[in-house]
Amino acid sequence: MKPGEIAIVGAAETELGALPEMTELDLHADAARRALADAGLTLADVDGLTSAVHSPIDVAHYLGITPSWYDGTSVGGCSFLVHVRHAAAAIAAGLCSTVVVIHGESGRSQKGRIPRQRGADSMAGQFELPYGVVAPPNTFTLPAMRYLHDTGQTIEQLANVAAVQSQWADGNPRASRGTAKTVDEILSAKMIAWPFTKSMCCVVTDGGGALVLTSRERASDLKRPPVYVLGTGEACDSPIVSQMEDLTRSKGFRRASAAAFAEAGITVGDVDHLMVYDAFAHLPMYGLEDLGFVGRGEAGAFIEEGNTAPGGKLPMNTSGGGLCYTHTGMYGMFAMQESVRQLRREAFKQVENVHTSVVQGVGGMFTAAATLVLSDRLP
Amino acid sequence: MTVADKPVPVPTPVTRPFWEGTKEGELRVQKCDACGKHIFYPRPGCPFCGAADPSWVVATGRARLESYVINHLPGPGFKDDVPYVIAIVTLEEGPRMMTNLVGVDPDPAKLTLDMPLEVVFEERGDQVLPKFRPVEVKA
Structure with missing residues (x-):
């Protein structure tokens, strides 16, 4: 794929929150129809489809279409960023022309779920689950104490990640936690897995979202302003958190972002807007450091100085993120949706002069990672 | 809740020496004969150098x-x-x-x-x- 060769021409989310009347397949179908309507297209235009956990064939058949290309890569919450990368390559290679990337998850109501349990003879079943872990709130959080210790940062700075993001969600009726909170309020919330209180862990919701991708040439004939895919990356670390290469750095973040930035031909100085997958409050700190926006150990102070807050020079997680806006279990779709909204000038808290937006996703417990560089302009 | 409700690991052919070790009061890990590195979790080959069939040793x-x-x-x-x-x-x-x-x-x-x-x-x-x-x- 050449930078800008492929564009996002449709984007939409379903209703969010508690949707007990909808199964996961229903959420997929609703998301796909909304995104296609946004693009001014119909199911008849779709010849490529992606989904995670649920087979893309199950989803296609439920929708009543027969795609000639599909991808069911299922690597956790960043699967949908990976799908965008794969779809862009497939369109560029001529395997298909119009792909709908779909997410739907009943994380809260648990309707129509495919069981996600790991067997007692799996590596996690033998070497993690016997220790009373309930992934992810007490698994994904495990590296944080070592990270804070080695980088000289504090639990207050960790809590402040959630406080700043609550400023972005403040007043948004679509946000699960739509009220600004102070660091003290976040630290005094119910304890989940010390040092993480409930406010430092993501919300748990039902919802879905979808993107429609096609070629730049086709995009110019459609009704919505195109969001161009300038660069993409995917990477991996360890399937079980105790074995990640370095507890204080994400190998996946570093590799995926390096690939995406190189493909796009940009550096951190070119980035106007950033989404970092925030299932838990330490992830944006890792993201700022591993993507190279700040030096090691500088993320907490950078956030405290207001750089990522409304009015700051690097607006980050501007929907409120997984901590405040929504988190179905695989949040990556919603990070991409906010980047598209910002680049199309339709965000709830719109940032001025956004032209280059970076989305950093993670899957599993630092297991998988993917990065997208998106822009409203051709390079 | 009783201990019986807690997850119990089920060994596989590759991990069995580890779980046989804990029953003997030994913490066994693999060690690569080629590169000398210790390996955990158990695998059929060394993740560091690729050599097959790492040995088992008793950790301290x-x-x-x-x-x-x-x-x-x-x-x-x-x-x-x-x-x-x-x-x-x-x-x-x-x-x-x-x-x-x-x-x-x-x-x-x-x-x-x-x-x-x-x-x-x-x-x-x-x-x-x-x-x-x-x-x-x-x-």
Whole structure:
């Protein structure tokens, strides 16, 4: 794929929150129809489809279409960023022309779920689950104490990640936690897995979202302003958190972002807007450091100085993120949706002069990672 | 909730020497005959150099506290145990592993990163789990 060769021409989310009347397949179908309507297209235009956990064939058949290309890569919450990368390559290679990337998850109501349990003879079943872990709130959080210790940062700075993001969600009726909170309020919330209180862990919701991708040439004939895919990356670390290469750095973040930035031909100085997958409050700190926006150990102070807050020079997680806006279990779709909204000038808290937006996703417990560089302009 | 409700690991052909070791009171890890590195979790080949069939050796059982959470959200069968410490420890031989800390209060003031630990063994169903406790500081 050449930078800008492929564009996002449709984007939409379903209703969010508690949707007990909808199964996961229903959420997929609703998301796909909304995104296609946004693009001014119909199911008849779709010849490529992606989904995670649920087979893309199950989803296609439920929708009543027969795609000639599909991808069911299922690597956790960043699967949908990976799908965008794969779809862009497939369109560029001529395997298909119009792909709908779909997410739907009943994380809260648990309707129509495919069981996600790991067997007692799996590596996690033998070497993690016997220790009373309930992934992810007490698994994904495990590296944080070592990270804070080695980088000289504090639990207050960790809590402040959630406080700043609550400023972005403040007043948004679509946000699960739509009220600004102070660091003290976040630290005094119910304890989940010390040092993480409930406010430092993501919300748990039902919802879905979808993107429609096609070629730049086709995009110019459609009704919505195109969001161009300038660069993409995917990477991996360890399937079980105790074995990640370095507890204080994400190998996946570093590799995926390096690939995406190189493909796009940009550096951190070119980035106007950033989404970092925030299932838990330490992830944006890792993201700022591993993507190279700040030096090691500088993320907490950078956030405290207001750089990522409304009015700051690097607006980050501007929907409120997984901590405040929504988190179905695989949040990556919603990070991409906010980047598209910002680049199309339709965000709830719109940032001025956004032209280059970076989305950093993670899957599993630092297991998988993917990065997208998106822009409203051709390079 | 009883111990019977807690997850019990099921060994595989590759991991069986580890679980046979814990029943003997030994913490066994693999060691690559080619590059000399210790390996955990058990695998059919060395993840560092690619050599096949690593050997099994008995680790000292000494470790240090790498990272932890004090968990208030109980896993299956752990309802009566909260809060409890889920930790990552680094063995003297190099590999890291997840475990529970025992013999210490679940209190941040008592849990200092890098504190020395030693392995203890606890029955879990038909298996024996390695856990870790602080090493007594001799006066």
